[in-house]
Amino acid sequence: MSDPSLTPLEQRVRQLVTQALQQSNPTGWFESLYAEAQGDTTQIPWAKLAPYPYLQDWLSDYLPLEHSKSAIVIGCGLGDDAEALADSGFQVTAFDISPTAIAWCRQRFPQSQVDYHVADLFHLDESWHQDFDLVFECRNIQALPLSLRSEAIAAVANLVAPEGYLLVVTHFRTDEAEPDGPPWPLSNLELAQFTQLGLQEIDRQILASRHPSVQVVGVVYQR
Numbered sequence: 001m002s003d004p005s006l007t008p009l010e011q012r013v014r015q016l017v018t019q020a021l022q023q024s025n026p027t028g029w030f031e032s033l034y035a036e037a038q039g040d041t042t043q044i045p046w047a048k049l050a051p052y053p054y055l056q057d058w059l060s061d062y063l064p065l066e067h068s069k070s071a072i073v074i075g076c077g078l079g080d081d082a083e084a085l086a087d088s089g090f091q092v093t094a095f096d097i098s099p100t101a102i103a104w105c106r107q108r109f110p111q112s113q114v115d116y117h118v119a120d121l122f123h124l125d126e127s128w129h130q131d132f133d134l135v136f137e138c139r140n141i142q143a144l145p146l147s148l149r150s151e152a153i154a155a156v157a158n159l160v161a162p163e164g165y166l167l168v169v170t171h172f173r174t175d176e177a178e179p180d181g182p183p184w185p186l187s188n189l190e191l192a193q194f195t196q197l198g199l200q201e202i203d204r205q206i207l208a209s210r211h212p213s214v215q216v217v218g219v220v221y222q223r
Contacts, residue, residue, distance in 0.1 A: 009045055012036075017182050026145055027097050027120065030075075034100035046077060051084035052138050054169055054207055054218040059088050069133035072159055074121060075140035079105035082114045090134065095119035121155050122148075128159055130223075135159045138169040142183040149190055157197040166199060166221040174213050185214050194221050 006014070016029035037043035071090040073082040078101065082094035095117040096102050102118050119125070121140070141152045160166050171185035179185050195201055199221035208216040 009043065013045060014182065021145065026148060027122075030096070030143075031098040031100060034098045034104070037100075039104070041078065044078065046139065049078070049080060051080045052169060054205070055081055055084060055136060055138070055167065058167060058218075058220070059084065070131065070161070071134040071136065072128070072132040074135065074137045074156060074159075075143075076105065076116070077101055079109055079112070079114065079116070081136055081138065082116070083109055083112060085134070085136070086113045093117065093128075093132070095124075097121070121152060124155065124159075130158065130161050130164075132159050133161050133164045135164065135166045137166065139171070139183065141168075142171045142181075142185060144184070145181075146178065146184055149184075149186075150193060153190065153193045154197060157194055157199055160199060160221070160223045162223055164223050166194065166223075168194075168219045168221070169207070170217060170219075171210065172215045172217040174215070191219060199223050 013029075013033065016032050020026055020029040020032070033044065041047045041049060069090055071085045071092050073085065073092065073094040076082050076094035076096050079094065082092050082105070086092045092114045094105070094114050097118070097120050099118045102116050105114075105116050106112070135156065137156050141149065141156065144152050156166065156168075168191075171183050172191070173179050173185035173187050176187050176189055191201075200223075201219060202222050203220040205218045206215050207218050210216065
């Protein structure tokens with residue numbers, strides 16, 4: 001039964017996620033969604049055709065890195081965050097598991113300096129190990145079921161270079177009860193896994209409140 005509180009697009013996302021989980025392919029729904037969109041950005045719920053505001057603010061107000069440092073965008077979608085980092089002077093790598101999304105990025109930004117890749121977070125190039133001065137993870141971990149959470153967090157942390165920074169944007173739940181999803185908001189214990197993997201949390205901001213027990217937060221870590 002569909003949830004009347006969800007938009008038709010949100011209901012379709014849930015259908016695709018459910019089908020992917022039933023097929024034991026929890027990341028497969030991303031390509032299905034991008035392919036079904038057929039170039040219509042309104043059919044991609046997170047496609048705002050602009051950099052995420054938290055990233056823009058960080059680049060404007062906090063940026064402690066010199067230009068020409070390396071950055072990677074996880075699950076880059078249609079490329080706006082990656083392009084903003086490139087415009088700020090970073091040497092940017094960006095990847096998405098969806099070939100359609102990466103083709104879309106290249107079509108949107110034909111003169112881009114970003115190095116776009118089709119890649120799977122759980123099977124990344126070994127040369128990327130601790131290779132990036134800035135890692136941007138925006139709402140990808142929350143799109144994966146809890147059974148994959150620790151593995152996903154470890155894969156993200158593994159990209160951060162010594163003294164490098166990790167920016168995480170995610171739905172956050174204020175208790176440890178298992179959430180309904182997608183998305184599946186992260187908890188304090190789950191975010192703490194980043195510190196257990198050698199990163200130090202240096203800033204956390206509440207970016208929005210969905211309801212009393214769920215917020216959107218931006219968290220900055222440094223190795």
